[in-house]
Amino acid sequence: MHIVCPFCGERSVAEFSYEGDATVERPALDASTEDWCAAVYDRVNPRGPHAEYWQHSFGCRAWLRVERDTLTHRISGVRLAGRHAGTAGPAGQGA
8 A cells, every 4th residue: 555645755554654533523621531431432443435644654754634445445535634734633733
């Protein structure tokens, strides 16, 4: 599998680290324990198109939002995650 980094171009997935599900909505910091437990542990195992966070850890270190089909591993889109892309990145991380 290859991911096209917006800065470095097409690279092997070995240069990237999977950083989590990009569809999870995190609760407010003052949310209940139950809300936080649900956000952390209650997950579905998606089949088909899915949004994920990846980091180009052995390259430019950019955080990316990758649209990937979990059945075929076909990547249909890659963009920067976080404040530079106009979206909320993982744990407040920007690219």
